Amino acid sequence: MRFAILLKADKDTEAGKMPGEEMFAKMAQFNQELIDAGIMQAGEGLQPSSRGARVKFTKDGKVSVVDGPFAETKELIAGFWIWKCKSKEEAIEWVKRVPMPMESGEAEIEIRQVFEAEDFGEEFTPELRELEERQREQLARQS
Template sequence: MSMRVMVIVKATTDSEAGKMPGTELLAAMGNFNEELVKAGIMLAGEGLQPSAKGKRVRFAGSQRTVTDGPFAQPEELVAGFWLWQVKSMDEAVEWVKRCPNPMEGESDIEIRPLFELEDFGAELTPELREQEERLREQAARAARSQQG
């Protein structure tokens, strides 16, 4: 049995200021990512630009309000992420402990399990389940074709 988790690298004041990692950290992260791929764990992973380059859309009933970044409280923002397939939350924690510190100073990495179709119970009708599975397959095919 396996589970998917999102591993979230929390932003810092430096990452929000657009400070780029040095060559040493880039090399260490590259090596770590290579280990994840070889172990069959990494499904995806990316770094995000600072929130100053982002937007938020607030929903209130039928109203939509767009706000430009930057957004306050860097420790609440996401600087990057991985999507992993692991056997357990404990395995994910062990991998995160091996990760190079993604920032120069103190930093946090959060691990969150993804909802799987089974988690939705009877509310996810057979028709909705079939639609979701079909959309996931189509998205995976589209991603493969874009990779060349």
Template sequence: MRFMILVKASADSEAGVMPSEELLTAMGNFNEALAQAGVLVSADGLHPSSKGSRVRFSGDKRSVIDGPFIETKELIAGYWVWEVTSKEEAIEWVKRCPNPMPGTEAEIEIRQIFTAEDFGAELTPEARAQEERIRAQMMKSKI
């Protein structure tokens, strides 16, 4: 099972305050443990929302809204993608994580990633074949 682990933003992360050397070391050690356990698929931090944009869809219309975005508690500062056997295993790994926002309250959200099987009959054989071609192309471009 794959899960996306979302690190919620804080006022500091939205202000562009970079993590301390101590936090970078602690997170590096945590990421190394994830990698050694075969859990880590990917991980990255995100720039503040002031450097981002949103595209709003309204019927056929598209509008671009530039950051910053106001609701810090709804924003993401970084993420991991993990391959684990259960949500419970993902929770146990998150409990071992250093506080991503030292000295403050922080929140990490755990969300399961859909697999092709989750879509049932709506994912036609043609759509499944297309998905497999896309994934193969993604793997090829990483080499």
């Protein structure tokens, strides 16, 4: 099972404030533990929403773009990991070990299971599964 581990933003991450050297070192050590355990597949920090945009699609086919920043920080993501775990419980146990990422001393991390091909049912035909596999292989080669 794969899980997206989503670190919620706060006022400091939205202000573009960088962690100190000690936090970078703790996160690097934690990431190495994840890699050594075969858990971590990807992970990145995200720029503040002031450097982002939202694209909205409406029922009538209109598309609009709103540039950041976005007001409600508790709904924003400051960074993410993709982990491969045996269960949600295993992912929870790893999240409990994350070094405190926020200077405020408070943080929220969301765990969301990633859909796998078998989760989609009959509508995800063998042809579509084959296409997705080719796309994944192409992405791996490009990395």
